[in-house]
Amino acid sequence: MAQTLKTYISGLQSTRAWRSIFRGGSGANNLRRSMAVQQNVFLHLASVKISRKSLSFRATWFLGTLSLGTFLILATTGILLMLYYHPSVPQAYADMKDLQFVVSAGVFLRNLHRWSAHAMVFLVFAHMFKVFYRGAYRSPREFNWVVGVMLLIVTLLLSYTGYLLPWDQLAFWAITVGSNLMSSVPVLGQKFRFLMLGGNTVNANALLRFYVLHCVILPVAAALLLAIHFWRIRKDGGLYTGPGDSNE
Amino acid sequence: MSQEGNMDSRPKPDSESTRREAFVKLGIGAACLAGAGAAVFGFEFLSPNVLYEASPIANAGKPDRYPVGSVTQDLKTGIYVIHGPEGFYALSAVCTHLGCLTAWNADLGIVACPCHGSKFNELGEKIDGPAPRGLPWLRVWLSDEGDLMVDRSATTLPKQFLRT
Numbered sequence: 423m424a425q426t427l428k429t430y431i432s433g434l435q436s437t438r439a440w441r442s443i444f445r446g447g448s449g450a451n452n453l454r455r456s457m458a459v460q461q462n463v464f465l466h467l468a469s470v471k472i473s474r475k476s477l478s479f480r481a482t483w484f485l486g487t488l489s490l491g492t493f494l495i496l497a498t499t500g501i502l503l504m505l506y507y508h509p510s511v512p513q514a515y516a517d518m519k520d521l522q523f524v525v526s527a528g529v530f531l532r533n534l535h536r537w538s539a540h541a542m543v544f545l546v547f548a549h550m551f552k553v554f555y556r557g558a559y560r561s562p563r564e565f566n567w568v569v570g571v572m573l574l575i576v577t578l579l580l581s582y583t584g585y586l587l588p589w590d591q592l593a594f595w596a597i598t599v600g601s602n603l604m605s606s607v608p609v610l611g612q613k614f615r616f617l618m619l620g621g622n623t624v625n626a627n628a629l630l631r632f633y634v635l636h637c638v639i640l641p642v643a644a645a646l647l648l649a650i651h652f653w654r655i656r657k658d659g660g661l662y663t664g665p666g667d668s669n670e
Numbered sequence: 671m672s673q674e675g676n677m678d679s680r681p682k683p684d685s686e687s688t689r690r691e692a693f694v695k696l697g698i699g700a701a702c703l704a705g706a707g708a709a710v711f712g713f714e715f716l717s718p719n720v721l722y723e724a725s726p727i728a729n730a731g732k733p734d735r736y737p738v739g740s741v742t743q744d745l746k747t748g749i750y751v752i753h754g755p756e757g758f759y760a761l762s763a764v765c766t767h768l769g770c771l772t773a774w775n776a777d778l779g780i781v782a783c784p785c786h787g788s789k790f791n792e793l794g795e796k797i798d799g800p801a802p803r804g805l806p807w808l809r810v811w812l813s814d815e816g817d818l819m820v821d822r823s824a825t826t827l828p829k830q831f832l833r834t
């Protein structure tokens with residue numbers, strides 16, 4: 423059976439369609455293996471070869487991968503939630519309630535989105551602490567640390583903008599307090615607050631602005647920064663594997 | 671055309687580099703101008719020219735609705751209408767700390783903020799808490815119909831009472 427499956431797959435890999443999509447293909451020798459990575463738009467962000475040590479639990483506790491996992495869960499559940507959510511003032515709260523009580527699996531998706539959001543903030547901080555206390559931010563990985571800080575800021579902004587969307591009392595007053603904090607920035611504070619809310623109070627404009635930031639601008643920024651973050655791992659010689667790292 | 675003639679017709683390396691530099695400068699200048707224009711345009715676009723927010727002027731109804739010594743909060747407009755012994759006045763119910771809506775506690779006779787615990791007396795003076803200053807006094811007047819009017823966008827000095 424296994425043999426038949428193997429011959430079937432290798433037969434598939436030699437078809438013209440497969441070869442046109444995946445070019446070199448995998449297996450056989452190191453050249454073909456590395457080409458399989460280099461010629462795939464998603465895989466080429468990663469290195470062709472990585473050390474066994476960097477895959478161990480000890481090296482990373484898998485915190486970066488887990489952060490990416492929560493991000494992917496959030497993107498998937500978020501897109502699904504968008505299908506039932508209208509970012510307008512009387513409707514937003516009712517839609518949130520509908521998702522909880524009316525829509526099939528709505529409560530599951532909403533809770534998955536909410537808990538993953540909390541988990542992502544926790545995991546991103548944990549990832550940062552792990553990198554810091556191992557000293558993995560040092561040369562040649564300084565720039566990737568900077569990209570990571572940007573990703574932390576984007577994560578926190580995603581968390582903050584998402585907080586307003588249920589449009590309940592907690593959301594409304596949290597954003598009222600948050601936007602008033604912003605207005606205490608010297609000179610430009612009031613202007614920043616006005617631009618962020620699109621008005622003087624937390625209102626329909628603020629809800630729409632936060633929605634666009636939460637669903638379009640910030641996720642796109644996060645995806646771009648993630649691509650740079652992962653590509654830099656390869657460019658900086660792989661993950662830091664502890665004292666005696668080849669790049670130290 | 672001979673090879674030699676061709677060489678002579680080419681501009682000298684020096685003038686070529688200055689011309690290239692001039693074009694680079696022109697390009698950078700144009701890009702800076704476009705960037706500044708985009709920043710101004712973006713700022714203007716992001717600032718709404720019309721706001722569909724509630725009017726700052728609130729009609730609080732006939733003055734005889736408010737007995738002497740009463741503190742009445744209107745949750746919709748975020749104001750207190752107070753009929754003190756010296757006359758009517760209105761306070762903003764929005765906390766001066768971070769903008770939460772305060773509440774009148776009749777038992778203790780104080781205004782308290784639920785967010786961070788600021789406390790004010792019935793004259794709006796700060797008693798306690800992180801609030802940097804007291805609650806602002808708002809301009810109050812009687813309309814031609816005899817209704818009590820409050821302008822939430824116009825603060826007045828404290829202790830400006832309206833007698834009817």
